[in-house]
Amino acid sequence: MTVDGQTAIEKIMSRASGSARVAPGDVVVCAIDMTVLIDFQFRAFNQWSRPLRISDPAKVAVILDHGAPAPSIGDANAHAEARAFVAEFGIPNFFDIGHHGICHQVVAEQGLARPGGMLVCADSHTCSGGAFNCAARGLGPMEVLQVLCTGQTWFVVPETVRVELTGRLPVGVTAKDAFLHLAGRYAHATANRAIEFDGPALAGLDMHDRRVLATHGIELLAEFALFPCDDVTTAALAVADGPVDPLWSDAEAPVADRIQVALDDVEPFVGLPGGVVDNSVPLADVGEVTVQQCFIGSCANGQLDDLRVAADLLQGRQVAAGTRLIVTPASQQVLLDALRAGYIETLVAAGAMVTNPGCGACPGYDLGVVGDGENCLTSSTRNFRGRMGSATANVYMASPATVAASAVAGRIVAARELVGG
Numbered sequence: 001m002t003v004d005g006q007t008a009i010e011k012i013m014s015r016a017s018g019s020a021r022v023a024p025g026d027v028v029v030c031a032i033d034m035t036v037l038i039d040f041q042f043r044a045f046n047q048w049s050r051p052l053r054i055s056d057p058a059k060v061a062v063i064l065d066h067g068a069p070a071p072s073i074g075d076a077n078a079h080a081e082a083r084a085f086v087a088e089f090g091i092p093n094f095f096d097i098g099h100h101g102i103c104h105q106v107v108a109e110q111g112l113a114r115p116g117g118m119l120v121c122a123d124s125h126t127c128s129g130g131a132f133n134c135a136a137r138g139l140g141p142m143e144v145l146q147v148l149c150t151g152q153t154w155f156v157v158p159e160t161v162r163v164e165l166t167g168r169l170p171v172g173v174t175a176k177d178a179f180l181h182l183a184g185r186y187a188h189a190t191a192n193r194a195i196e197f198d199g200p201a202l203a204g205l206d207m208h209d210r211r212v213l214a215t216h217g218i219e220l221l222a223e224f225a226l227f228p229c230d231d232v233t234t235a236a237l238a239v240a241d242g243p244v245d246p247l248w249s250d251a252e253a254p255v256a257d258r259i260q261v262a263l264d265d266v267e268p269f270v271g272l273p274g275g276v277v278d279n280s281v282p283l284a285d286v287g288e289v290t291v292q293q294c295f296i297g298s299c300a301n302g303q304l305d306d307l308r309v310a311a312d313l314l315q316g317r318q319v320a321a322g323t324r325l326i327v328t329p330a331s332q333q334v335l336l337d338a339l340r341a342g343y344i345e346t347l348v349a350a351g352a353m354v355t356n357p358g359c360g361a362c363p364g365y366d367l368g369v370v371g372d373g374e375n376c377l378t379s380s381t382r383n384f385r386g387r388m389g390s391a392t393a394n395v396y397m398a399s400p401a402t403v404a405a406s407a408v409a410g411r412i413v414a415a416r417e418l419v420g421g
Helices: 008-017 039-043 073-089 103-110 124-132 141-150 175-185 200-204 207-215 231-239 304-314 332-341 343-349 400-409 415-419
Strands: 027-031 034-038 060-063 093-095 118-121 135-138 152-156 160-166 194-198 224-226 257-262 269-271 280-282 293-296 324-327 375-378 394-397
Touching: 008 027, 008 118, 008 135, 008 160, 008 194, 008 224, 034 039, 034 103, 034 141, 039 073, 039 141, 060 073, 060 103, 103 124, 103 207, 103 231, 118 124, 118 141, 124 135, 124 207, 124 224, 124 231, 135 224, 141 152, 160 200, 175 207, 175 257, 175 269, 175 280, 194 207, 207 224, 207 231, 207 304, 293 304, 293 400, 304 332, 304 343, 304 400, 304 415, 324 400, 332 343, 375 400, 400 415
Parallel strands: 034 060, 034 118, 060 093, 118 135, 160 194, 160 257, 194 224, 293 324, 293 375, 375 394
Antiparallel strands: 027 152, 269 280, 269 394
């Protein structure tokens, strides 16, 4: 009898659980290679939930990101708790104010998500680590606490959907547009499953693009979002020592579904207010929408390339009267690199507000909350009602190129409308 091959997530969970072979629907207990704690986690640490011991300090990272620097007394106390925790348990991977950033950006910069491994964090966009061939997933704070103490947790092995990418993205069209294309048409096919991004187009997708797609796995309702390990991966991981032991699907591995996306045919997309699933359309179908706030940032699109795109479009131009443009670098390193490249000067000269690194306006926590009835165009990760502030605000989602162009126009437009072509 021939035994079918395994998918990437099945192989990773087989190895992490010490099982010879796992299959979709199996419940497995997996060893975790890296546990990432963020500032919100330390709000939960009190007399009954603060750990008395941890499994392995070397497999823990502490990153202050959601409220950094602290915008409230509660955040300041959480940060103090984080510093005390790091000192008590000797955590080597600590990213305090001045060395911080959105946790998923720091994970990428520091090489904390390793091929073939497993990573968890109490943030739903942890799937970002899948760009590095790492099975990365967000868990609840108490589940993360369990992993912290025991070094392991349980999962249900998911089915796999393979997203086969062909062609190349046209000029002015980005990985964000490709994600919105998927969300508008295929999210129900990927729900509660693992996504494998594959196909000949991968050769033309840099790590920025892969991270955009992997980070948005949760918006596609997936459990995991994985890329194979190739030269792009190993080059990005060269910043840090660590195991590179990738796992990928066998050619004959059965999958629950296959989705084919010709990147040549993708056009600028916009996620309409309320959420992107079944609610993302070509920009040409949006109509006339004026915007009071434009935001470029988040773990998906606060990367250096995103700031470069915005600076290029804003060079010699001004943000429209009545519109504010807020730009939040994803990390201190992104901010420093953007300063050196001159992007920050260009953005500020154009009338943009560049903030300190962190999650910022994305979760509606600080650094750009939107008000009642306002229209906001964001390149961040979510746009459901109340996500970025008032529940009566309308939050649209698009690529940084579309956001930057719209900030100049004062209404939602494609970048090509601004530059011609």
